[in-house]
Amino acid sequence: MEILCLDLEGVLVPEMWPKVARDSGVEELMLTPADQPDFGRLMDRRLEAMTRHQLKLSSIQESVAELDPLPGAVEFMSWASSNFQVVILSDTFYEIAMPLVRKIGNPFLLCHTLEVHDDQVRRFHLRQPNPKTAAVRNLQRMNKRILAVGDSYNDLAMLHAADKAYFLNAPAKITKQYELFPNLTSFEELTKELSYELENA
Amino acid sequence: MEILCLDLEGVLVPEMWPKVARDSGVEELMLTPADQPDFGRLMDRRLEAMTRHQLKLSSIQESVAELDPLPGAVEFMSWASSNFQVVILSDTFYEIAMPLVRKIGNPFLLCHTLEVHDDQVRRFHLRQPNPKTAAVRNLQRMNKRILAVGDSYNDLAMLHAADKAYFLNAPAKITKQYELFPNLTSFEELTKELSYELENA
Numbered sequence: 001m002e003i004l005c006l007d008l009e010g011v012l013v014p015e016m017w018p019k020v021a022r023d024s025g026v027e028e029l030m031l032t033p034a035d036q037p038d039f040g041r042l043m044d045r046r047l048e049a050m051t052r053h054q055l056k057l058s059s060i061q062e063s064v065a066e067l068d069p070l071p072g073a074v075e076f077m078s079w080a081s082s083n084f085q086v087v088i089l090s091d092t093f094y095e096i097a098m099p100l101v102r103k104i105g106n107p108f109l110l111c112h113t114l115e116v117h118d119d120q121v122r123r124f125h126l127r128q129p130n131p132k133t134a135a136v137r138n139l140q141r142m143n144k145r146i147l148a149v150g151d152s153y154n155d156l157a158m159l160h161a162a163d164k165a166y167f168l169n170a171p172a173k174i175t176k177q178y179e180l181f182p183n184l185t186s187f188e189e190l191t192k193e194l195s196y197e198l199e200n201a
Numbered sequence: 202m203e204i205l206c207l208d209l210e211g212v213l214v215p216e217m218w219p220k221v222a223r224d225s226g227v228e229e230l231m232l233t234p235a236d237q238p239d240f241g242r243l244m245d246r247r248l249e250a251m252t253r254h255q256l257k258l259s260s261i262q263e264s265v266a267e268l269d270p271l272p273g274a275v276e277f278m279s280w281a282s283s284n285f286q287v288v289i290l291s292d293t294f295y296e297i298a299m300p301l302v303r304k305i306g307n308p309f310l311l312c313h314t315l316e317v318h319d320d321q322v323r324r325f326h327l328r329q330p331n332p333k334t335a336a337v338r339n340l341q342r343m344n345k346r347i348l349a350v351g352d353s354y355n356d357l358a359m360l361h362a363a364d365k366a367y368f369l370n371a372p373a374k375i376t377k378q379y380e381l382f383p384n385l386t387s388f389e390e391l392t393k394e395l396s397y398e399l400e401n402a
Binding site: 001081082085086087094098105106107108109110113127128131134135138139141142143144 | 332
């Protein structure tokens with residue numbers, strides 16, 4: 001029984017911040033890691049914008065709760081949970097993501113936390129430096145083989161640390177740069193690759 | 202969002218081996234850690250008995266699949282999974298436990314594995330030495346606070362390694378020896394204690 005580490009946004013569910021940006025009208029929340037690759041600085045800018053616009057956590061939660069998992073994600077998670085121990089490694093926040101995570105079966109989730117007072121986000125706490133890589137390494141210390149699936153630059157270190165790794169729905173500019181990882185474009189392809197690993201483990 | 206590490210047998214579900222022993226008539230499978238505290242040696246004896254009686258894995262699985270979670274366990278797991286990231290740390294084996302683990306919501310499970318050929322258990326592979334303690338320590342390395350719940354001697358090191366720990370339905374001879382840990386006797390009491398931690402974290 002191996003551990004399957006999955007990125008969340010872009011892999012199993014849609015990106016959450018653009019939805020919050022659209023619903024709230026706070027344009028700065030449209031910023032992505034492509035605009036600011038340093039996640040701490042990106043969150044600093046998001047937090048500053050949320051504070052300036054007095055955006056409430058409950059409003060953010062309502063926006064995110066309206067999102068649905070990507071097509072096929074629920075079925076994939078059901079299959080994956082029967083064949084692997086699944087861990088979601090994400091740069092999201094528990095306070096925002098939980099309603100959406102429940103829609104994919106409430107798997108074990110490691111992400112960051114928000115500090116909230118009076119329905120306003122005051123601070124954010126990143127779980128640890130290089131959170132996805134650190135998680136993979138510590139899971140490996142439990143003597144488990146780790147398979148990992150991601151779609152973006154913040155997944156690269158995790159994919160490199162894992163024993164076997166795949167891109168799912170990753171942009172061409174990333175997959176061309178890192179041809180080491182199979183470039184998959186559907187849950188059907190991913191299920192096929194993972195089934196191969198199950199049979200040949 | 203803290204991590205809650207739960208023992209499986211005796212805490213959430215009944216002991217599995219006595220059920221297998223009763224159904225199969227293989228008396229040696231009644232042996233418990235009280236008879237042989239070294240788990241590797243205990244499994245050696247169980248394996249020898251299974252081989253001698255040509256006990257099939259599928260028969261063991263059928264016996265275990267007939268078991269139900271302890272009263273209240275399903276409701277407790279539902280509550281716990283909404284408030285913590287739950288990890289089951291057990292000395293059971295994936296090949297035997299999965300049908301029963303699905304009945305409590307298929308939480309993230311770390312346990313051992315069996316090597317099976319032609320429906321016969323040939324070998325067992327313990328995940329790592331001191332598996333529960335090692336799991337707690339490596340989860341702590343992911344910068345998470347760990348709460349733990351157990352009921353027997355093989356949980357003691359895990360309870361000591363955790364940031365906060367409880368006995369649930371533990372025999373008096375253990376709880377008297379280790380008064381450091383609250384001695385809880387129902388899911389209601391456990392939920393109350395964990396709720397206190399949630400409010401004061």
